[in-house]
Amino acid sequence: xxxxxxxxxxxxxxxxxxxxxxxxxxxxxxxxxxxxxxxxxxxxxxxxxxxxxxxxxxxxxxxxxxxxxxxxxxxxxxxxxxxxxxxxxxxxxxxxxxxxxxxxxxxxxxxxxxxxxxxxxxxxxxxxxxxx
Amino acid sequence: xxxxxxxxxxxxxxxxxxxxxxxxxxxxxxxxxxxxxxxxxxxxxxxxxxxxxxxxxxxxxxxxxxxxxxxxxxxxxxxxxxxxxxxxxxxxxxxxxxxxxxxxxxxxxxxxxxxxxxxxxxxxxxxxxxxxxxxxxxxxxxxxxxxxxxxxxxxxxxxxxxxxxxxxxxxxxxxxxxxxxxxxxxxxxxxxxxxxxxxxxxxxxxxxxxxxxxxxxxxxxxxxxxxxxxxxxxxxxxxxxxxxxxxxxxxxxxxxxxxxxxxxxxxxxxxxxxxxxxxxxxxxxxxxxxxxxxxxxxxxxxxxxxxxxxxxxxxxxxxxxxxxxxxxxxxxxxxxxxxxxxxxxxxxxxxxxxxxxxxxxxxxxxxxxxxxxxxxxxxxxxxxxxxxxxxxxxxxxxxxxxxxxxxxxxxxxxx
Numbered sequence: 001x002x003x004x005x006x007x008x009x010x011x012x013x014x015x016x017x018x019x020x021x022x023x024x025x026x027x028x029x030x031x032x033x034x035x036x037x038x039x040x041x042x043x044x045x046x047x048x049x050x051x052x053x054x055x056x057x058x059x060x061x062x063x064x065x066x067x068x069x070x071x072x073x074x075x076x077x078x079x080x081x082x083x084x085x086x087x088x089x090x091x092x093x094x095x096x097x098x099x100x101x102x103x104x105x106x107x108x109x110x111x112x113x114x115x116x117x118x119x120x121x122x123x124x125x126x127x128x129x130x131x132x
Numbered sequence: 133x134x135x136x137x138x139x140x141x142x143x144x145x146x147x148x149x150x151x152x153x154x155x156x157x158x159x160x161x162x163x164x165x166x167x168x169x170x171x172x173x174x175x176x177x178x179x180x181x182x183x184x185x186x187x188x189x190x191x192x193x194x195x196x197x198x199x200x201x202x203x204x205x206x207x208x209x210x211x212x213x214x215x216x217x218x219x220x221x222x223x224x225x226x227x228x229x230x231x232x233x234x235x236x237x238x239x240x241x242x243x244x245x246x247x248x249x250x251x252x253x254x255x256x257x258x259x260x261x262x263x264x265x266x267x268x269x270x271x272x273x274x275x276x277x278x279x280x281x282x283x284x285x286x287x288x289x290x291x292x293x294x295x296x297x298x299x300x301x302x303x304x305x306x307x308x309x310x311x312x313x314x315x316x317x318x319x320x321x322x323x324x325x326x327x328x329x330x331x332x333x334x335x336x337x338x339x340x341x342x343x344x345x346x347x348x349x350x351x352x353x354x355x356x357x358x359x360x361x362x363x364x365x366x367x368x369x370x371x372x373x374x375x376x377x378x379x380x381x382x383x384x385x386x387x388x389x390x391x392x393x394x395x396x397x398x399x400x401x402x403x404x405x406x407x408x409x410x411x412x413x414x415x416x417x418x419x420x421x422x423x424x425x426x427x428x429x430x431x432x433x434x435x436x437x438x439x440x441x442x443x444x445x446x447x448x449x450x451x452x453x454x455x456x457x458x459x460x461x462x463x464x465x466x467x468x469x470x471x472x473x474x475x476x477x478x479x480x481x482x483x484x485x486x487x488x489x490x491x492x493x494x495x496x497x498x499x500x501x502x503x504x505x506x507x508x509x510x511x512x513x514x515x516x517x518x519x520x521x522x523x524x525x526x527x528x529x530x531x532x533x534x535x536x537x538x539x540x541x542x543x544x545x546x547x
Contacts, residue, residue: 005487005490013546034503034507035502035517036484036486036502036503036516037503037516037517038484038486039516059484059516061484061486061487061490062484062487063486063487105486105490108486
């Protein structure tokens with residue numbers, strides 16, 4: 001299995017960080033992948049331009065859920081400006097599985113990032129080219 | 133475990149030797165290709181046929197008076213004849229080459245639909261339709277003000293035919309349904325529904341994308357009016373499919389796409405259109421692909437569709453038996469092999485279809501994961517996505533053993 005999904009991805013899937021919802025989020029957004037039914041919702045609490053807290057919920061494959069867990073770990077505590085700079089390359093590096101050659105799985109991995117971008121920029125119709 | 137030798141119907145290992153792609157390794161395993169429902173593989177005969185055309189006699193059809201063009205035209209029209217015989221058409225003129233089943237259905241929706249369907253009319257579909265036999269009718273309904281009705285399914289994935297009395301009305305112009313569900317595997321009682329449709333004056337279109345490759349299909353016996361199917365699911369190339377339509381219907385239909393080849397006389401303000409089937413084949417067609425589809429039909433016919441169906445049926449029985457022993461696995465669609473074809477979709481408790489498919493890929497087993505272009509059906513099944521294994525003439529029981537072993541393993545790891 002290790003050569004299938006590396007161990008830390010499986011760990012994030014089985015024991016996700018920041019799973020759940022915030023009672024009073026500053027901003028929330030839910031993204032869907034219609035191809036496979038994956039769903040990721042992000043709740044962000046922003047105070048003084050800092051992402052004080054972040055939670056995710058949803059359902060889907062290992063990649064989509066582990067990616068959301070990894071993303072929330074990375075974003076928590078960052079300034080909004082720093083969070084905006086966190087992009088595809090940074091997330092994929094943290095996931096650590098070569099997904100570039102698998103466009104279908106890439107969408108799974110980037111679902112949480114898309115939700116984050118919508119939260120931070122407040123635009124629900126970000127074009128795919130802009131975030132992927 | 134059942135060995136291939138106990139499948140004495142035909143020499144499947146000899147068949148496999150015809151398919152170069154099946155002898156490749158994927159992730160250090162010999163590939164087990166269980167996704168023919170999405171697109172089948174091609175035997176060397178079909179691949180060589182394509183190459184032979186391009187190397188030896190490529191030219192545009194129905195135009196030149198030189199040797200290449202005449203030979204290409206002859207081969208293209210001979211392929212039309214093969215398709216016609218394959219589905220039991222009365223004449224090759226009843227066969228229109230299209231890109232695929234989707235385009236064939238769109239052709240009927242545009243050409244026949246816009247001339248015959250008006251506000252208040254009804255079109256009867258089923259909840260198990262592939263998007264290709266659903267969206268074109270939605271578009272037609274939106275443009276004309278017609279209504280769509282849907283037959284639903286029971287817990288075993290069979291159409292609820294009791295609803296036919298209620299849903300087939302004097303306003304119903306067309307019943308459009310799949311012969312075999314690409315997800316549930318259910319084989320629908322096409323003849324019976326066609327009779328019921330005709331009794332209220334409706335026409336009957338059958339999406340044969342999942343049935344024509346796998347079982348003998350004779351349009352006269354089925355008593356239908358339109359049949360759409362794709363070449364790439366029956367050992368032919370991509371980019372070629374066909375529409376069969378009853379000749380009188382085709383004769384009465386206005387054109388679909390406008391352009392070269394589909395006209396008789398073109399003036400500045402108007403044109404007269406070619407006879408069938410050319411009226412529906414505007415522009416340079418997929419010549420090589422049509423000829424190679426004819427070759428694929430020869431290949432399948434030499435083995436025999438009955439034989440192929442029987443082989444698949446044995447694989448299906450074995451797969452149903454083995455899959456039912458996987459803990460937490462739920463098969464969608466009929467559990468009896470008698471009511472279904474060799475495409476099996478399933479859910480594995482707590483394991484997402486993408487993870488199943490990705491894990492099986494790591495073991496060299498190719499299956500499909502997703503909604504299989506049937507979102508309304510998946511809503512009825514109450515699952516966002518499923519995993520599907522589908523079989524064809526070249527599959528062997530050992531591949532099913534590998535599928536099952538992979539499922540047991542991925543369940544242990546992720547479930």
